[in-house]
Amino acid sequence: MAGGVHGADALAPLTAVVLDALRAGAVRRGGPLPGGGPEGVEERFGALEVLPRHGVGAETALRELVELVAEGAADPADPACAAHLHCPPLAVAAAADLAASALNPSMDSWDQAPAATTVERAVTAELARLVYPGTSGRDALITSGGTESNLLGLLLAREEARAAGGRTLRVVCGATAHHSVRRAAWLLGLPEPVAVECPGGRLDPEAVRGALAALPAGAAALVVATAGTTDEGLIDPLPALADAAAAHRARLHVDAAYGGPLLFSERLAPRLAGVERADSVTCDLHKLGWQPVAAGVLAVADARYLAPLRLTADYLNADDDTEAGLPDLLGRSLRTSRRPDALKIAATLRALGRDGMAALVERCVATAEELAARIDAHPGLRRRPGGTGISTVLFRPTAADRLPPEQGDALVAEVRRRLLQEGRAVLGRARAEDGERGGARLWLKATLLHPHTRAADFDGLLDLAAEPVTPVLPAPRTTARTDGGTV
Amino acid sequence: MAGGVHGADALAPLTAVVLDALRAGAVRRGGPLPGGGPEGVEERFGALEVLPRHGVGAETALRELVELVAEGAADPADPACAAHLHCPPLAVAAAADLAASALNPSMDSWDQAPAATTVERAVTAELARLVYPGTSGRDALITSGGTESNLLGLLLAREEARAAGGRTLRVVCGATAHHSVRRAAWLLGLPEPVAVECPGGRLDPEAVRGALAALPAGAAALVVATAGTTDEGLIDPLPALADAAAAHRARLHVDAAYGGPLLFSERLAPRLAGVERADSVTCDLHKLGWQPVAAGVLAVADARYLAPLRLTADYLNADDDTEAGLPDLLGRSLRTSRRPDALKIAATLRALGRDGMAALVERCVATAEELAARIDAHPGLRRRPGGTGISTVLFRPTAADRLPPEQGDALVAEVRRRLLQEGRAVLGRARAEDGERGGARLWLKATLLHPHTRAADFDGLLDLAAEPVTPVLPAPRTTARTDGGTV
Numbered sequence: 001m002a003g004g005v006h007g008a009d010a011l012a013p014l015t016a017v018v019l020d021a022l023r024a025g026a027v028r029r030g031g032p033l034p035g036g037g038p039e040g041v042e043e044r045f046g047a048l049e050v051l052p053r054h055g056v057g058a059e060t061a062l063r064e065l066v067e068l069v070a071e072g073a074a075d076p077a078d079p080a081c082a083a084h085l086h087c088p089p090l091a092v093a094a095a096a097d098l099a100a101s102a103l104n105p106s107m108d109s110w111d112q113a114p115a116a117t118t119v120e121r122a123v124t125a126e127l128a129r130l131v132y133p134g135t136s137g138r139d140a141l142i143t144s145g146g147t148e149s150n151l152l153g154l155l156l157a158r159e160e161a162r163a164a165g166g167r168t169l170r171v172v173c174g175a176t177a178h179h180s181v182r183r184a185a186w187l188l189g190l191p192e193p194v195a196v197e198c199p200g201g202r203l204d205p206e207a208v209r210g211a212l213a214a215l216p217a218g219a220a221a222l223v224v225a226t227a228g229t230t231d232e233g234l235i236d237p238l239p240a241l242a243d244a245a246a247a248h249r250a251r252l253h254v255d256a257a258y259g260g261p262l263l264f265s266e267r268l269a270p271r272l273a274g275v276e277r278a279d280s281v282t283c284d285l286h287k288l289g290w291q292p293v294a295a296g297v298l299a300v301a302d303a304r305y306l307a308p309l310r311l312t313a314d315y316l317n318a319d320d321d322t323e324a325g326l327p328d329l330l331g332r333s334l335r336t337s338r339r340p341d342a343l344k345i346a347a348t349l350r351a352l353g354r355d356g357m358a359a360l361v362e363r364c365v366a367t368a369e370e371l372a373a374r375i376d377a378h379p380g381l382r383r384r385p386g387g388t389g390i391s392t393v394l395f396r397p398t399a400a401d402r403l404p405p406e407q408g409d410a411l412v413a414e415v416r417r418r419l420l421q422e423g424r425a426v427l428g429r430a431r432a433e434d435g436e437r438g439g440a441r442l443w444l445k446a447t448l449l450h451p452h453t454r455a456a457d458f459d460g461l462l463d464l465a466a467e468p469v470t471p472v473l474p475a476p477r478t479t480a481r482t483d484g485g486t487v
Numbered sequence: 488m489a490g491g492v493h494g495a496d497a498l499a500p501l502t503a504v505v506l507d508a509l510r511a512g513a514v515r516r517g518g519p520l521p522g523g524g525p526e527g528v529e530e531r532f533g534a535l536e537v538l539p540r541h542g543v544g545a546e547t548a549l550r551e552l553v554e555l556v557a558e559g560a561a562d563p564a565d566p567a568c569a570a571h572l573h574c575p576p577l578a579v580a581a582a583a584d585l586a587a588s589a590l591n592p593s594m595d596s597w598d599q600a601p602a603a604t605t606v607e608r609a610v611t612a613e614l615a616r617l618v619y620p621g622t623s624g625r626d627a628l629i630t631s632g633g634t635e636s637n638l639l640g641l642l643l644a645r646e647e648a649r650a651a652g653g654r655t656l657r658v659v660c661g662a663t664a665h666h667s668v669r670r671a672a673w674l675l676g677l678p679e680p681v682a683v684e685c686p687g688g689r690l691d692p693e694a695v696r697g698a699l700a701a702l703p704a705g706a707a708a709l710v711v712a713t714a715g716t717t718d719e720g721l722i723d724p725l726p727a728l729a730d731a732a733a734a735h736r737a738r739l740h741v742d743a744a745y746g747g748p749l750l751f752s753e754r755l756a757p758r759l760a761g762v763e764r765a766d767s768v769t770c771d772l773h774k775l776g777w778q779p780v781a782a783g784v785l786a787v788a789d790a791r792y793l794a795p796l797r798l799t800a801d802y803l804n805a806d807d808d809t810e811a812g813l814p815d816l817l818g819r820s821l822r823t824s825r826r827p828d829a830l831k832i833a834a835t836l837r838a839l840g841r842d843g844m845a846a847l848v849e850r851c852v853a854t855a856e857e858l859a860a861r862i863d864a865h866p867g868l869r870r871r872p873g874g875t876g877i878s879t880v881l882f883r884p885t886a887a888d889r890l891p892p893e894q895g896d897a898l899v900a901e902v903r904r905r906l907l908q909e910g911r912a913v914l915g916r917a918r919a920e921d922g923e924r925g926g927a928r929l930w931l932k933a934t935l936l937h938p939h940t941r942a943a944d945f946d947g948l949l950d951l952a953a954e955p956v957t958p959v960l961p962a963p964r965t966t967a968r969t970d971g972g973t974v
Contacts (some may be wrong), residue, residue, distance in 0.1 A: 001814030002581035003564030003938065005513040008506040012675050014582035015502050018493040022589055034601055038814055041601045050606075051613040055840030058579035065606065065834050066586040069827075072602020073590045084802070086599045086822075087591070092545035094489035094588040095501035097537040099553040101581035101779035101831075102509055104574065111913050112530045112573045114521055115559020121554065124537040130844050147793075147823040155674065179800045180823060187821070189676025231800055249557040281583065286824060292489075292588040293826040301738060301951075313666045315571070315717055316933075320900055326907075327525055328735050334674070336667060337572075337773060339780040340556075345590075347552050353542030397692045420813075428599050430802060444803075451833055452488065 002102035011102060017062045024065040026069020032078035034071060035423030041072045074426050079450055080464075080479045081456040083341040083428035085230065085258055090290040096347035097292055102341050107142075107338035109316040110327045117327055120342035124297075126349065129298040129379045131256075131281050139303035141332050142341050144298035146257030147180040148334065149282035152298045152309075153253035154184045154222065155334075156280060159308035160251070161220030172196060172211045173224035174203040176235065178255055181224050193224070200386070201232045201432060204242035212248040221250035228258025229271055230428035231370075232444065233389020235259055238274030246277075254278040259390055261296070263289035263477035268365060271390075279305060285345055286451060288391070295341050306331065320347050361452035369456030380466025384443055385435030393431055394443035397466050409442035414469055416444060425464050498589060504549045508615055513822035513900060519565035521558060528559045538658070548944065551716035566944040567939060570915035572717065572745055572774040577764050580778045586718025587827050594629075594825035596803040596812045607829035613836065617750045618768050621720035621799050626790035628819050630783035633744030634667040635821065636769035639785045639796075640740035641671045642821075643767060646795035647738070648707030659683060659698045660711035661690040661695075661723065665742055670710050672932035674685020687873070688719050688919060692727035699735040702734055708737035715745025718878020718932070720855075722746055725761030732930075733764075741765040746877055747784070750776035755852060758877075766792060772832055774936060775878070782828050783890035793818065814897055849925040849948050851878040853934045857942030867911040867953025871930055872922030877884075880932035886951050896929035901956050912951050 001049035002011055034041055044435040045068055055061070074081050077088035104131040105113030107120060120142060128140035142151045154171060161169040173181050185193050194215075196207045203225055212221055223245040238254065245252040254275050260283030261274075275281055279303070285295035300306060310331040312319065317328040330336075349357065368391040375383045375395045382401060384394035397415060400408035412429065419425040428445030444465055447457070489498055503704060522526055532555055542548070561568050564575035592600030592792030607629060615627035630636045641658060648656040658680035660668050672680050681702075683694045690712055699708055710732040712875060713721040725741065725787035733751065734738040741762050747770030749755040750762075762768055765788070772782035787793060797818040799806065804815040817823075855878040862870045862882045869888060871881035899916065906912040929953055933945070 001564045001575040001777075001937075002578045003513075003560070003562045003575050007564060007578070010578040011509075011582060014578050015506070015585055015692040018582050018586050018691075019499055019502070022498075022586060023492070023495040023715070026490070026494065033598070037602070038597060038604075039810060042605050044602075045605055045609075048609075050836070051617075051801050051836045052840045053842060055836075055838050055843045058577075058582075058834075061834045066583065067838065069586060069602045069606060070590060072605070073490070074598055074601055075490045075590060077488045077494060084593070084596065086593050088488040088490050089502050089588060089591045090545075091489045091494070091497040091589075092549060094585065095498060095545075095546055095549055096553065097588040098585045099505050099509060099549075099556060099582065100503055101584040102578075103557060104561060104563060104773075104779045105556070106571070106573050106577045106780055110525060111520070111907055112561050112571055114525070115531070115556045117525075117557060118529050118532055118559070120751040122532075122535075122537045124658050133917055145824045147821070150796060178823075179798065180735045180846060183798065183821075188674065212858070225781065241699055284824070286591075290488075292591045293824045295591055302837035307632045311666065311670065318900070320897075321904065325525055326902055326904070334634070334670075335631055336665075337632045337771070337780045343552065343556060347539045347545075347548045350536070350552065351545040351548035353539045354608055355540060358524055391528065405969060410807075412954060414804070417808065417811055417813070420598055428802060429805065441774060449642065450488075467537065 003104065007102055015098070016318065017059050017173045018066050021063050022070045023392035025067040025114060026075065028071045029073065031423050031424050032426050033420065037421045044068060044072060050077060050314060067458060071224060075418040076449065079453045080424065080461045081426040082446045082448060082461070083426045085287040085447055085449065087287055087290050089292040089346055089355055092351045093291045093344040096344040098122065100343050105340045107329055107333065107340055108336045109329060112138055113340060116340040116343060117329060119346050120340065123342040123346050127283065127297050130300050132276050132301050134276065135301050137304065138299065139301045139306060140297055142297040143297035143298055144294040145286065145307045146178065146255060146282050146284045148259070149296050149298040150180045150255055151184040152334065153280040153282060154188055154190065156305055156308060157222040157251045157253065158190060168222040169222055170194065170215050171222050172208060174226060176201055176229045176231065177224055177226055179231055180211045181255070201234045203236040203241060205237055205244045208241060208244045208246065212244065212250055213298055219250060220383045221292035221395060222253055224249050224253045224255060227254055227256035227260065227275060229391050232257060232394060232432055233273055233392030235333065238272065241459050242274050242277035253280045255282045256289050257282050257284040261285065261357070261361050263363050264354055268361060272454045288364060290360065290451065291348065293346055296346055310473065345438050363451045364448050367455050368393055369452055371446065371448065371458050374455055374459065375462060378466060391448040394432055396441065399468065405439060405441065411469060412442040415465060418469060418471065419464055425461055427465065496587055501545055501549060502585070504546050505553050508550050509557045512554040513562065516560065518910050519568035519913055520561040520907065520910050524908045531559060541559045541874065563937065565950045566940045567911065568913040569933045571912045571936060572934055572936065572938060574774055574777050576778040576779040577835055577840045580831040580835045580937065583831040584779055589693035589828050591829045594816055594820065594827055595823045596816060600827060603827040603830060606833050607699050608829065610829040610833050614770065614784050615786050619782060621763065621764050622788050624789045624791065626793060627784055627786040628786055631781040632773065633665065633742060633769050633771045634836065636744070636783050636785040637667045637742055638671040638674065638952055640767040640769060640820065641675055641677065641974040643792055643795060644738045644740065645675055651707065654705055654707040656709060656940050657693055657702050657706045657712060658709050659679065660683045661713060663688055663716045663718065664711055664713055665717055668742070670687065688716060688721045690723040690728060691730045692724055692751040695728060695731045696734065697736055699731065708735060709740055710737050711740045711742060714741055714743035714762060715877050719881060720745060720879030722758055724758065727731060729761050729764035739765045740767045742769045744771040745774050748848050749773065749877065751841055752848050762910060771939055775851060777847065777938065778831055778835065781964070782832055795855055795889060816912065850938045851935050854942050855880055856939055857934065858935065858945050860947065862949060865953060866950050872917060878935040880933045881919055883928065886955065892926060892928065898956060899931060902952060905956060906951055912948055914952065945960040
């Protein structure tokens with residue numbers, strides 16, 4: 001077992017095997033991701049059985065599987081792996097997470113997680129203070145990510161509307177809001193959100209006022225703004241949106257999954273001015289924050305807003321136990337068993353301090369701006385007109401501009417897939433307006449979350465993106481496999 | 488960073504610090520949990536700042552925090568920590584989880600998790616086969632635990648009812664069903680579940696037929712059965728419940744979060760006969776299965792049942808990418824960013840094999856039965872009449888039987904809290920009927936999930952539970968802290 005006084009002795013030889021396998025796999029991969037596409041990755045696994053009749057033993061299983069997974073990883077520690085809000089984790093966070101795995105505290109009752117309860121309380125207090133520095137009743141929850149945080153944001157507003165006379169909640173968000181907002185409304189049985197157009201990629205407060213005014217009489221409303229859109233890293237005009245929400249007595253939720261960590265930096269925090277006027281705020285530390293997934297946060301201005309999550313289960317938080325002083329954790333999540341993700345966050349924050357976190361965030365933002373300048377200077381690439389998002393840059397090969405729009409977009413998509421197939425780069429894609437040229441175009445997307453890179457580290461990536469696309473035969477379709485015992 | 492070719496070199500010294508701190512913390516704890524209750528744990532943290540202005544560095548932060556969390560853990564690797572479905576993780580699983588943290592694959596798109604996608608596909612195929620050995624269209628999803636799996640079970644039934652003419656779904660479950668069933672109905676905007684009484688702790692199929700017959704005409708129905716109740720480890724009569732559901736054209740979901748892993752054992756699998764007739768089945772491998780949280784599973788008999796989860800987000804699974812052969816992962820979870828929990832499961836299953844998993848499950852079940860016999864022979868304890876649950880034993884000090892019912896129950900609760908406060912044992916509590924004596928009583932609960940213990944390892948625990956309770960001053964109430972920067 002991993003716990004107990006002999007746990008570390010049992011773990012030591014196995015973590016050594018894992019570290020060796022990580023090393024060997026990374027060397028064999030030799031780039032940002034494995035070549036050969038999905039078929040190539042599957043082939044490397046051969047006929048390896050996941051559930052054999054008789055086991056192969058811990059060391060063999062770890063050596064085989066970890067080396068295959070490392071060799072077959074899209075590794076965000078490589079500068080050419082820059083597609084998504086998918087960060088390279090800090091070693092301190094990954095190491096702390098090992099302790100979470102070994103001790104296995106479960107955050108649904110104090111008697112499964114005595115000290116981890118203390119750590120979570122301290123971490124959520126600090127994160128709530130980061131978002132709401134001037135509010136005394138603030139609080140924060142740890143979640144599995146932005147999707148769960150957004151779900152909670154909608155759920156809490158739904159419950160408040162119910163409590164206030166059973167009114168139906170209507171959600172008003174931008175067309176650029178994350179898909180989880182729409183999904184949360186579906187899950188919660190709410191009407192489909194009113195999606196307001198976002199000229200230039202940002203929510204227009206006047207359009208939001210119009211949408212709120214057009215809601216059925218008596219509806220309760222929640223405005224969802226975004227601080228760091230997925231496609232462009234843009235921040236909605238939060239103060240004006242807070243005004244619009246207030247004018248219509250609507251609640252305000254800000255999805256700052258991407259942008260929230262700007263608050264660590266005194267220089268960048270002003271970009272999020274107004275966020276403190278939201279009732280609830282999503283923030284992910286597995287994006288800017290360099291945590292292994294999951295490290296989601298939901299901050300609320302007023303802890304009383306969390307009351308609908310209260311729940312009593314006699315085996316976890318009986319009234320007499322709570323009265324006797326045992327902390328009641330059940331109302332702090334929609335989950336029951338729950339990993340102590342606060343531990344890796346605590347280790348990271350304490351190791352780096354606020355200054356250290358700020359420096360890493362600032363580095364990512366600065367590198368993205370330098371990258372934008374290098375794209376502007378690159379003869380084979382054109383950057384999307386306008387500024388860069390938080391740390392997101394959109395661009396396309398000039399070759400795509402010389403084609404009719406649909407074919408140009410197809411070329412952009414093909415460039416991305418070719419680099420993936422060849423194991424040379426992981427770039428993202430986003431559809432966004434083309435400034436004064438008009439019309440939405442498909443762009444390549446680089447999301448810079450690697451805090452130890454400089455813009456020059458991306459020169460190779462830019463050249464790859466500008467390479468002429470030679471015709472590539474379409475990859476044969478992977479057969480869906482929902483059966484069979486080999487990988 | 489933890490990834491890349493130098494990631495293992497960065498991790499190695501930090502994992503060494505973590506292992507040392509785990510060792511030191513366990514020795515300082517010297518028992519199943521820290522003494523002194525919540526105040527004692529908080530005091531050990533002193534004024535440690537989680538987010539100082541300047542960081543203390545990775546090694547210092549890890550040494551401090553991991554040692555405090557280990558010293559302050561309720562460690563299920565200690566036989567006297569046996570309250571909950573809270574397992575001691577296997578070292579192989581914890582070590583594999585380190586690789587997940589270091590590489591940080593995110594299971595929302597193939598280009599963030601190429602090889603991890605293959606591993607998840609193989610693991611879910613095996614787990615679906617375990618539950619549905621005779622069905623070809625089966626499938627399974629990895630979840631954050633039984634709570635999310637149960638939510639999915641209700642959601643899928645809700646969507647099917649909607650598709651079939653917009654009928655409202657009504658859920659019929661036992662009074663002993665896990666609280667997450669009721670919570671899922673609330674979250675999904677469904678009517679409150681019909682909770683059927685459970686004489687003897689198990690759902691009565693006749694009562695379920697009655698409840699189904701009493702539903703409003705035109706309602707769609709889902710019966711939720713339990714294979715391993717939280718309080719007693721009891722398994723509902725699945726074949727008769729499947730008959731009842733079929734007779735009323737209701738869907739059947741089985742919450743086998745606890746009992747599902749009995750299927751690894753040819754000897755114990757017959758206890759779950761009928762589970763293969765369910766439309767969906769919850770199974771947690773962070774209970775019997777010895778995984779660090781989270782390792783939840785939802786198995787479905789027919790992959791088409793999962794169709795409502797399908798979702799397209801252009802940045803993750805654009806149609807042309809999917810057509811070009813990139814696997815589409817977005818419909819395999821309610822989450823977006825998602826840790827590859829399949830990796831630790833794969834390493835464990837391959838290391839132990841089906842025989843090895845079966846042996847560990849059988850050991851837990853056998854030890855619980857032996858423990859029951861020892862309780863029967865103990866002069867100071869009385870076991871709840873009837874058989875043991877899967878690996879759960881309920882008992883109470885005979886001293887409690889000599890008091891009026893309410894005072895007897897208070898004594899049981901006090902015994903549990905005293906052992907917690909003194910750091911000597913973590914026992915659970917459950918209210919359950921007292922056989923022919925009649926009436927529901929409070930019992931102490933031992934849930935045996937430690938596969939390397941023998942019944943004799945629990946003798947000390949039994950003596951502790953039988954010790955006369957000396958009056959203990961009520962612990963001062965912990966002040967709720969939602970603010971402040973120290974732990």
